[in-house]
Amino acid sequence: MNDIKIKVLLAAMLFSSCEKVIDLKLDNAEPIVVIDGGLSDQNENQVVKVSKTYNFTEPNRFNSVTGAKVVLTRPNGSTINYNEVSPGVYQSARFRGVSGTTYLLDVTVDGKTYSAASTMPARVVLDSLTFKQFNFFGKINTYVAVNYQDPPGVENQYRYILKSKGKVEEDMVNEDRFNNGNQVADVIFYKLDDLVPGDSIHVEFQCVDRNVYRYFYSLGQNNGNGGPPVSPANPLSNFNNGALGVFNAYTSSKRTAVIQ
Incomplete structure (x- = not known):
């Protein structure tokens, strides 16, 4: 009987805790x-x-x-x-x-x-886009890779903007810390499974300076790109006087690929 009473008490506590309403009190802030x-x-x-x-x-x-x-x-x-x-x-x-x-x-x-x-950095050209397939837990997913030659002996930062059907689907940055001077095939991990043969994807390839890279990298960290989200914080802006956002002087190279 004692075991039965304990189980009933625990069940009551569980259901009562599920019904609790949490009222978040969010203070308004001055516009930035x-x-x-x-x-x-x-x-x-x-x-x-x-x-x-x-x-x-x-x-x-x-x-x-x-x-x-x-x-x-x-x-x-x-x-x-x-x-x-x-x-x-x-x-x-x-x-x-x-x-x-x-x-x-x-x-x-x-x-x-x-x-x-x-x-504005020196221009690096996006040579081509190719499709790559990966097997994750028995399911094959298709992604697009950006292919380019990274200049040797120069610190470079890149931004990839992938669009499909006129909508930005992925916006990410990368640096050449491990690819300096190499032929690079960097995969954009946005699944293309919803696209059908004949659909197009467009990638803009930007060369950006270090401060702009830090801004978009911190923005991606807040969104959980490349891992679990970090504690929310404003991205590292290159503006002074407390403004948010970024000023980006960049070179641009674009390519389009068609789903076969």
Whole structure:
């Protein structure tokens, strides 16, 4: 009888604990400026997006900042002013960045200026995309690999952006610490099983500087890329004055592959 009473008591405790409601009290915080700035080596309109953070309970959206002043400065002191083409989106006239050049981006919001510098690396070309298959626990999965020749004797950092059906499916970074000077075939571990023959995948291959690599690497760690998620923290921005985001001066090489 004593054993039966103990089992009943334990069951009651279990069911009562399952019914407990936890009320999370999340404090609101002052909005923080977020800047997403890119400058490529392609002859195109370069774009900077400016927004602000919002409270956790608000719907997910682009909280645009209008009326900002966005200025890019070259090493010789010449400047390029960006125009606002839609709320929070600022665009330059068409021009291309130059490898080896350090650019300074200043964004002024409500009288406060946020600055970041980025040096465009030397260009490395994405040679091709190939498909690779791996057997995980008896199931064969197909992935795409990026193939390129890493330059010897130079520290390089890379960013891979994989798109399928117009949507970014994977955004990851890598460095050449273990592949310096080698022919590289780096696998992007995004399963292609949902695609059918005739579907295309597109990969943009960027060469980025060290600070930009750290930003995207820390962003990936927060999302659990390459392992379990770490304690949430803001990615390592290269902007000063407390702004979030990144200014990325990069070279770009693109390839497309078709599912057979």
